[in-house]
Amino acid sequence: MTVFAYRNGILHAEDAALTAIADAVGTPFYCYSTAALRANWAAFAGAFAGQDVGVCYAVKANSNLAVIRTFAEQGAGADVVSEGEMRRALAAGVPPERIVFSGVGKTRDEMRAALSAGIFQLNVESIPELEALSEVASGMGVTADIAFRVNPDVDAKTHAKIATGKKENKFGIDYDHARDVYARAAALPGVRPVAIAVHIGSQLTDLAPFRAAFLRVADLLHVLRTDGHDIRRLDLGGGLGIRYKDEALPSPADYAAMVTSITGNLGCHVTLEPGRTLVGNAGVLVARTIYVKQGLHRQFLIVDAAMNDLIRPALYDSYHGIRPVVEAASDATTVPMDVVGPVCESGDTFALQRPLPPMAAGDLVAFDSAGAYGAVMSSGYNTRPLIPEVMVNGADFAVIRPRPRIEDILAAERMPGWL
Numbered sequence: 001m002t003v004f005a006y007r008n009g010i011l012h013a014e015d016a017a018l019t020a021i022a023d024a025v026g027t028p029f030y031c032y033s034t035a036a037l038r039a040n041w042a043a044f045a046g047a048f049a050g051q052d053v054g055v056c057y058a059v060k061a062n063s064n065l066a067v068i069r070t071f072a073e074q075g076a077g078a079d080v081v082s083e084g085e086m087r088r089a090l091a092a093g094v095p096p097e098r099i100v101f102s103g104v105g106k107t108r109d110e111m112r113a114a115l116s117a118g119i120f121q122l123n124v125e126s127i128p129e130l131e132a133l134s135e136v137a138s139g140m141g142v143t144a145d146i147a148f149r150v151n152p153d154v155d156a157k158t159h160a161k162i163a164t165g166k167k168e169n170k171f172g173i174d175y176d177h178a179r180d181v182y183a184r185a186a187a188l189p190g191v192r193p194v195a196i197a198v199h200i201g202s203q204l205t206d207l208a209p210f211r212a213a214f215l216r217v218a219d220l221l222h223v224l225r226t227d228g229h230d231i232r233r234l235d236l237g238g239g240l241g242i243r244y245k246d247e248a249l250p251s252p253a254d255y256a257a258m259v260t261s262i263t264g265n266l267g268c269h270v271t272l273e274p275g276r277t278l279v280g281n282a283g284v285l286v287a288r289t290i291y292v293k294q295g296l297h298r299q300f301l302i303v304d305a306a307m308n309d310l311i312r313p314a315l316y317d318s319y320h321g322i323r324p325v326v327e328a329a330s331d332a333t334t335v336p337m338d339v340v341g342p343v344c345e346s347g348d349t350f351a352l353q354r355p356l357p358p359m360a361a362g363d364l365v366a367f368d369s370a371g372a373y374g375a376v377m378s379s380g381y382n383t384r385p386l387i388p389e390v391m392v393n394g395a396d397f398a399v400i401r402p403r404p405r406i407e408d409i410l411a412a413e414r415m416p417g418w419l
């Protein structure tokens with residue numbers, strides 16, 4: 001990603017030196033590039049220009065209000081999976097008629113909130129959820145436009161923890177039950193089945209599983225129309241992967257051509273819900289080396305970020321590029337290092353035996369491709385305060401979520417009366 005590049009030996013985000021941001025906000029911190037967010041949006045949405053396609057940014061990937069607004073300014077809708085995410089999208093300026101509410105277990109309170117806001121569509125994933133929505137909506141005197149998320153039983157060929165489209169996964173309505181479920185919905189008050197939704201997983205690097213799933217959706221569309229349902233919309237989910245290491249990836253144009261070849265003549269408005277592809281490579285995590293520890297057999301780079309800040313390596317064995325913020329001399333030899341955080345778990349390991357130039361205490365490192373599923377999945381484990389998020393725009397930068405003070409973390413808790 002060229003927006004995170006060395007200039008005069010210092011890693012920059014656009015025109016801002018990461019060393020200067022580290023001095024101003026302290027470490028560790030997340031740093032996002034506005035130019036990269038906009039470029040990713042332009043590449044993805046631009047690939048569908050002129051078509052009846054709405055791009056709803058999957059807020060779960062990075063839900064900071066400033067990130068959502070950056071996309072909203074470009075015309076993005078939002079795909080949300082909780083009332084909290086919906087309120088973020090609305091607060092960031094996404095119009096309700098561009099919001100899709102997905103998720104396997106929406107509560108009645110969340111349904112009420114979504115219906116009051118007047119969002120575009122709710123994606124329903126089970127019969128009990130359908131019945132609850134019918135009751136809630138008819139009680140409010142409204143009719144909800146719904147999709148059923150169907151589970152096409154397609155292998156997404158991605159990490160098992162982020163594959164969602166096989167029949168053993170908890171997601172969606174079994175493909176073979178879809179006809180019955182649409183018939184059931186058509187007979188209920190308060191719901192109007194207008195769409196079919198599908199999402200088979202995340203970090204897909206091959207178009208074939210998408211194609212297989214979308215073809216199944218197109219087949220189902222014909223069947224449902226024959227059954228008399230007026231289905232005018234398809235929601236094809238998210239999932240396009242990014243390059244973390246050396247993955248060969250389809251381009252947004254390849255993806256768009258594949259989508260259009262299947263949906264072009266179906267007479268449907270298409271919704272897409274990309275997350276990672278819009279934000280993943282638009283962010284880095286910057287940490288400072290606390291110690292370099294020479295073990296018996298290996299060297300450990302102990303940094304001040306940890307698994308609670310970026311959990312992807314611990315949870316999915318995921319790879320993130322790691323670069324010194326101050327560029328190493330071109331003739332520097334590399335040493336294999338285990339890059340670890342201070343949390344009391346062996347899983348708190350970002351990389352094993354990663355070749356890095358010689359590093360010393362105080363040196364800054366940047367973890368690449370940390371814009372998606374980074375800050376949003378962080379926690380306060382070990383009472384480590386959530387780390388700040390910073391957004392860069394040219395040479396400017398702004399803290400878009402400050403680091404909480406430990407006093408405030410403690411003050412938010414309550415002693416019960418008996419202590």
Ligand code: LLP
Nearest residue numbers: 058102199202203238239273274275276373
């Ligand atoms: N739509 C639905 C219904 C989803 O469940 C997801 C992601 C998306 C859209 C966006 O998918 P994307 O375009 O970002 O691949 N925490 C994991 C990823 C979990 C993805 C969950 N669902 C990770 O760090 O790799």
